[in-house]
Amino acid sequence: MSSVVQDSRRTGGPSPAPYGAEQYGPGRTITDWEPENELFWKSIGSRVANRNLWIAVPALLVAFVVWQVWSVTATNLKDVGFAFSTSQLFWLTAVPGLTGGTARILYTFLGPMIGQRRFTALSTLVLVVPLIWLGIAIQDPSTPYGVMVGIAALCGIGGANFASSLANIGFFFPKARKGSATGVNGGLGNLGVSAVQLLTPIVITWSTIAIGSAQHKADGTPVHLQNAAFIWVPVLLVLAAVAWFGQNDLKVASTPFSRQKVIFKRKHNWLMTWLYVGTFGSFIGFAAALPMLIKTTFPDYSVATYAWMGPAVGALARWAGGWIADRWGGARVTILSFVGMAVSIVGVIDFLPAIDDGGSGASGAPSGSFYGFFFCFLAAFLFSGIGNGSTFRQIPVIFRGTHLKGLTEGTPEYARARKQAEMESGAVTGFTSAIAAYGFFFIPALFGSIAVTSAMWGFVAFYLSCVLVTWWFYARKNAEAPS
Secondary structure, eight states, X not given: OOHHHHHHHHHTSOOOOOTTOGGGSTTOEEOOOOTTOHHHIIIIIHHHHHHHHHHHHHHHHHHHHHHHHHHHHHHHHGGGTOOOOHHHHHHHHHHHHHHHHHHHHHHHHHHHHHOHHHXXXXXXXXXXXXXXXXXXXXXXXXXXXXXXXXXXXXXXXXXXXXXXXXXXXHHHSOHHHHHHHHHHHHHHHHHHHHHHHHHHHHHTTOGGGOOSOOEEOTTOOEEOTTHHHHTTHHHHHHHHHHHHHHOOEEGGGOOOHHHHGGGGGOHHHHHHHHHHHHHHHHHHHHHHHHHHHHHHHSTTSXXXXXXXXXXXXXXXXXXXXXXXXXXXXXXXXXXXXXXXXHHHHHHHHHHSOSSOTTSOOOSSOTTOOHHHHHHHHHHHHHHHHHHHHHHHHHHHHHHHHHHHTTOOTTSHHHHHHHHHHHHHHHHHHHHHHHHHTTHHHHHHHHHHHSOHHHHHHHHHHHHHHHHHXXXXXXXXXXOSSOO
């Protein structure tokens, strides 16, 4: 039992132990952690948990920057002389999703094994490598396409940080605050998508910070595409150092893979993965594809002006989704999000030009309506963000309910079951995020391979299947695992 809690029981009030108490100070490995104990949480747990959270957020945000840097970089390559086709450019934006999703599977289980502090620091530091390589390669239009694909694949590792960050941060917070905490971590971390899409068009014009030679557009305008990569290198170095010296490793969260792999036998792991593919998979896939989609479908409108807005809406809505789900229930909010996404995408289809790049046709006017298309896409981002927050709130509720059902609080059996539920919730959170990250790959790849409208109708059908899964297993009366 925590010394803080023991002291509070002797004195009849909260312990006066200061925030900087040695066993809970920055850089320490914490062996005694009881977030569900109100006295412990109020006296010291809340402050330690929030310190770890607010160090994790900017580190995750910049990891998302690295993951998504190709979504906007690819839109500039033709302008400076790279002889890549539109299909090749879509594939460059897709490749980081493939490696990011795959690396997330590994990071899901490594994160809790290594610890929040060490893993955040190391996984942030390694992202310096692909950024430096990108900054060098992008200055030469003769750089082979295969090299660019390799750099894009390495940038995808940035997306893997999400799995370890969410799995680890969840251990710091009590059940009642998990939805809000993961919503803040994931939502503000997701803002890295908007940050890179908003800032890249600005920083590539700054000659004063450029390292290396300028590229030139067809009209002679100089740009410094390498800035989009190099500007983040010192930021990553600082964030890695802050994580190393400021965060904590939780001993209670340290779990070998031999115990974590039990989630593959859990039905609700696979069901929640299906749902999170629908929410986060859509968010990250649309974020990656939207800049190229605007450039190829509505070329008269500026990618730099509009593309960043959708991911910003989705990222901020994630926090709101977690907060609302903590109060209304995750399953009901998840259903709302999928219905909203389906309706929004039907609107996107209606406002597309009548003949898109696949020739399948849309139901709108021959030239389409950019503003109708764009605002429907914003709505899709909004509902995907809400669903991101609500699904992650559902996971711990489902696994606690499943493991603690029929047990009496305060018994040894209850304590063991609660610990098992916490471990499985963290692993499932990471695993679902890993599989959903493949949306980053498949959505741009689909837009680069088949008609845009055909792909969009497929998304609508998928969202309706998610509504049925959520209602049957989690929302209806007498549902198997109400959440």
